[in-house]
Amino acid sequence: MAVPKILLFYVFTPLRDPEALRLWQRDLCRSLGLTGRIILSPHGINATVGGDLDDVKRYLRTTREYGPFADLDAKWSDGTGHDFPRLSVKVRDEIVTFGAPDELRVDDDGVVGGGTRLSPDELHELVEREQVTFFDGRNEFESRIGRFRDAVVPDVANTREFVAEIESGRYDHLKDEPVVTYCTGGVRCEVLSSLMTARGFTRVYQLDGGVVRYGERFGDDGLWDGSLYVFDGRGSVDFSDHTAVLGRCVRCGDATKRMRNCSDLQCREQLVVCDACGSRGEVHCEAHRGSGVASSA
Numbered sequence: 001m002a003v004p005k006i007l008l009f010y011v012f013t014p015l016r017d018p019e020a021l022r023l024w025q026r027d028l029c030r031s032l033g034l035t036g037r038i039i040l041s042p043h044g045i046n047a048t049v050g051g052d053l054d055d056v057k058r059y060l061r062t063t064r065e066y067g068p069f070a071d072l073d074a075k076w077s078d079g080t081g082h083d084f085p086r087l088s089v090k091v092r093d094e095i096v097t098f099g100a101p102d103e104l105r106v107d108d109d110g111v112v113g114g115g116t117r118l119s120p121d122e123l124h125e126l127v128e129r130e131q132v133t134f135f136d137g138r139n140e141f142e143s144r145i146g147r148f149r150d151a152v153v154p155d156v157a158n159t160r161e162f163v164a165e166i167e168s169g170r171y172d173h174l175k176d177e178p179v180v181t182y183c184t185g186g187v188r189c190e191v192l193s194s195l196m197t198a199r200g201f202t203r204v205y206q207l208d209g210g211v212v213r214y215g216e217r218f219g220d221d222g223l224w225d226g227s228l229y230v231f232d233g234r235g236s237v238d239f240s241d242h243t244a245v246l247g248r249c250v251r252c253g254d255a256t257k258r259m260r261n262c263s264d265l266q267c268r269e270q271l272v273v274c275d276a277c278g279s280r281g282e283v284h285c286e287a288h289r290g291s292g293v294a295s296s297a
Contacts, residue, residue: 003053004079006036006232007060008212010095010187012044012110013068018091021045025063026089032059035084036232039095043106045069046095046187048232049087050079068108075185075212083233096188099160103198104191115181115193115204120217123180123207127223130178132205135171137162137183137192138229141270145236145247145257146211146226148182157269159188166196178203184228186210215239227257235259249274251283 015021018040025038029049034056036049049059064070093101105112118126126132134151136143143153152174154165179201181189189206196204207214211228218224219240226246227236236257245255249272256274261267263282273283 002081004050004081004083005053005056006048006050006077006079006083007056008048008075008077008185009072010044010046010185010190011069011072012095012106012190013108014106015040015042015044015068018042021066022089022091026087028059028062029087029089032056034059035087037084038089040089040091041093041095041101043101043104044095048084050081050083050232073209075209077212077237080233085233094191096191097159098162098191098195100163100191100195104194111190111194113194113197114190115197115206117208118180118205119208120214120222123205123214124222126178126180126205132178132180133174134223135174135179135181135192135196137181137188139270141259142184142229144272145245145259146224146228147246148180149223149225151182159191162192163195166199166201171201175201176203178205180205180207182207182211182214184210184230185212220244229259247272249277250285251277 022040032051032055034049034051038045038047049056060074064072134148136147136151136153139158140153140155147153156162156165181193181204183189186209193204193206211224214224215228220243225244227238227243229236245257247255247257249256252274254274256272258273258275258278259270260273260278262269262271262285264284267285269285271283271285277283
């Protein structure tokens, strides 16, 4: 019986010919019937792929045969079998688009000048010793259904907005304080922590493996609250049978972890919408209330 699985990984390492690697990864995934998203750049690879367990395992074994990817940290989660509409394998300037490709430096050991890595257990040890600030390295909307307790959540709609946000002065009071950056699987914090360090933040940490690794270790019995937003057909993942529901429907205010796009076809904003309200027709963000059924934000 086929078991659908999703594999998430990234590697920061210098790549001399990303285009050749793109063709190899595309053909490999096609041969195994995998779908998902893979981004390559001169800085490395960032991938999320899904398919039957045996096929994903074959993909992982083959990918690890390429020297720079041999030690990649594979993160597994359960899939549904239809989590991605297609396969997308692209070469870009950055594997995470912060808009600062010339600033990022990588070597064979990864990102140069990034934050101090913390395992989930090391994070708890730090929190027991000091007052730390959790700094959300994701898009603001992702935090609406799950986040670290008392975290700072920058008001950004995408990663391109982070540079201006951390240069705005809003977080200058944290420059000499311990700051722990976190994101879904760790890749965004690799870059964000290096950008913060370069801008005068002196005690920057990053949660190694992201919320995924933390949830595997502590479930919902640690410092994380709610569901983890994911960019595939599942929408979100939970870490236990007692996950807190933090989201509130923009229309009725009921607790929910469900999210959906604004009904305006020109809008990319994500909204928290319960199943009942979602089934009653279109739901629009505040900026597009006049184009259909209004939502109360």
